[in-house]
Amino acid sequence: xxxxxxxxxxxxxxxxxxxxxxxxxxxxxxxxxxxxxxxxxxxxxxxxxxxxxxxxxxxxxxxxxxxxxxxxxxxxxxxxxxxxxxxx
Amino acid sequence: xxxxxxxxxxxxxxxxxxxxxxxxxxxxxxxxxxxxxxxxxxxxxxxxxxxxxxxxxxxxxxxxxxxxxxxxxxxxxxxxxxxxxxxxxxxxxxxxxxxxxxxxxxxxxxxxxxxxxxxxxxxxxxxxxxxxxxxxxxxxxxxxxxxxxxxxxxxxxxxxxxxxxxxxxxxxxxxxxxxxxxxxxxxxxxxxxxxxxxxxxxxxxxxxxxxxxxxxxxxxxxxxxxxxxxxxxxxxxxxxxxxxxxxxxxxxxxxxxxxxxxxxxxxxxxxxxxxxxxxxxxxxxxxxxxxxxxxxxxxxxxxxxxxxxxxxxxxxxxxxxxxxxxxxxxxxxxxxxxxxxxxxxxxxxxxxxxxxxxxxxxxxxxxxxxxxxxxxxxxxxxxxxxxxxxxxxxxxxxxxx
Numbered sequence: 001x002x003x004x005x006x007x008x009x010x011x012x013x014x015x016x017x018x019x020x021x022x023x024x025x026x027x028x029x030x031x032x033x034x035x036x037x038x039x040x041x042x043x044x045x046x047x048x049x050x051x052x053x054x055x056x057x058x059x060x061x062x063x064x065x066x067x068x069x070x071x072x073x074x075x076x077x078x079x080x081x082x083x084x085x086x087x088x
Numbered sequence: 089x090x091x092x093x094x095x096x097x098x099x100x101x102x103x104x105x106x107x108x109x110x111x112x113x114x115x116x117x118x119x120x121x122x123x124x125x126x127x128x129x130x131x132x133x134x135x136x137x138x139x140x141x142x143x144x145x146x147x148x149x150x151x152x153x154x155x156x157x158x159x160x161x162x163x164x165x166x167x168x169x170x171x172x173x174x175x176x177x178x179x180x181x182x183x184x185x186x187x188x189x190x191x192x193x194x195x196x197x198x199x200x201x202x203x204x205x206x207x208x209x210x211x212x213x214x215x216x217x218x219x220x221x222x223x224x225x226x227x228x229x230x231x232x233x234x235x236x237x238x239x240x241x242x243x244x245x246x247x248x249x250x251x252x253x254x255x256x257x258x259x260x261x262x263x264x265x266x267x268x269x270x271x272x273x274x275x276x277x278x279x280x281x282x283x284x285x286x287x288x289x290x291x292x293x294x295x296x297x298x299x300x301x302x303x304x305x306x307x308x309x310x311x312x313x314x315x316x317x318x319x320x321x322x323x324x325x326x327x328x329x330x331x332x333x334x335x336x337x338x339x340x341x342x343x344x345x346x347x348x349x350x351x352x353x354x355x356x357x358x359x360x361x362x363x364x365x366x367x368x369x370x371x372x373x374x375x376x377x378x379x380x381x382x383x384x385x386x387x388x389x390x391x392x393x394x395x396x397x398x399x400x401x402x403x404x405x406x407x408x409x410x411x412x413x414x415x416x417x418x419x420x421x422x423x424x425x426x427x428x429x430x431x432x433x434x435x436x437x438x439x440x441x442x443x444x445x446x447x448x449x450x451x452x453x454x455x456x457x458x459x460x461x462x463x464x465x466x467x468x469x470x471x472x473x474x475x476x477x478x479x480x481x482x483x484x485x486x487x488x489x
Binding site for chain 1: 199
């Protein structure tokens with residue numbers, strides 16, 4: 001996935017911002033906070049996960065998503081968002 | 089010019105949730121707890137522990153467990169062991185295993201979803217989290233009565249046997265059960281009861297001198313130097329002692345008396361402030377005590393409060409109490425209990441300090457028990473009981489408004 005694909009989608013950027021702020025959340029809560037529906041949120045998260053930016057942990061039926069801080073790009077994007085938010 | 093005086097140095101030290109750095113007169117019990125859980129620091133994962141702490145209201149059950157938990161977690165951290173102490177009040181969790189486990193999980197994942205799964209799934213999730221984080225958990229279930237009353241044996245059985253099918257895996261989950269009276273355990277099935285009764289720590293009521301030491305500690309922490317005299321302290325300790333050695337009541341009294349002193353612009357907490365505070369802090373109107381009464385004990389007490397509300401009399405006889413109870417039973421559509429049963433209620437309510445009883449004096453025909461409400465406005469108690477009874481009615485019959 002190219003950088004344009006990540007940042008050209010408002011939905012993906014919103015999801016990334018939410019994960020920076022809250023750290024870890026399940027899909028329904030991410031969808032609620034991002035104002036997106038469940039399917040769209042799931043698709044965005046899938047894409048972000050494929051790009052290595054986020055990862056999930058499964059607890060029974062529940063998946064909890066968080067930023068993948070082991071990925072250098074993930075780390076940088078997190079920093080970028082944090083910086084952006086503090087210098088608004 | 090308005091001059092504002094303040095007897096407090098730090099009133100948060102009198103908060104009900106404050107855990108003091110030392111626990112006077114509970115060293116032995118604290119050492120016992122440390123011994124029970126020594127393995128957590130020395131051989132983590134090799135075993136799990138279940139401990140039962142019992143004792144009356146205000147004997148320091150909660151603070152003992154919290155003090156131990158905080159200390160244990162600190163020591164474990166020093167040794168690089170990921171030990172977590174989570175204190176949950178079962179009554180606050182409405183006696184629901186689901187909510188208790190949820191509180192434990194939120195300690196690890198603060199945004200874990202709050203709906204959409206069963207208590208069993210949560211239990212599995214909790215163990216999974218502990219495994220993944222290589223963590224150990226001591227879960228303290230305070231006011232266990234609520235969990236037993238609502239869920240019976242089942243939830244406790246699940247909590248105590250959580251690790252039985254994980255024989256080779258590290259034992260990560262230990263339990264501290266806190267309850268007022270061990271008699272609640274009688275309603276549990278034999279296996280659950282026996283699991284819990286291995287390690288029991290019984291907290292005796294504090295004596296007057298012990299209460300004085302406890303209150304002295306709190307005065308030093310919360311009040312400015314010289315604002316609470318020894319005689320005032322002794323007076324508060326005496327009142328707390330007469331309430332069955334209830335330290336929590338004493339601390340509450342101390343705080344309220346301090347507030348009165350501030351409101352009256354006094355530079356010192358006077359005995360008069362304590363008396364005013366004592367009139368305010370009704371130890372017997374504590375919701376937890378009233379809540380723990382059985383339905384008919386509550387109905388009987390409601391009858392008594394109604395009698396006093398509409399009468400100028402200081403005492404009512406056993407016969408009058410029975411009459412008032414019969415009216416309440418009719419109102420709540422309950423079959424009234426017999427005289428012997430009501431006599432037992434009187435004894436229990438008297439033991440709890442909610443009512444006071446004495447034998448009728450000369451001048452009255454025959455012998456009867458006279459019942460009074462010591463220092464508690466009947467209207468307040470009636471209001472409280474009506475509220476609790478209507479909540480219970482709604483819970484047992486959710487379709488009726």
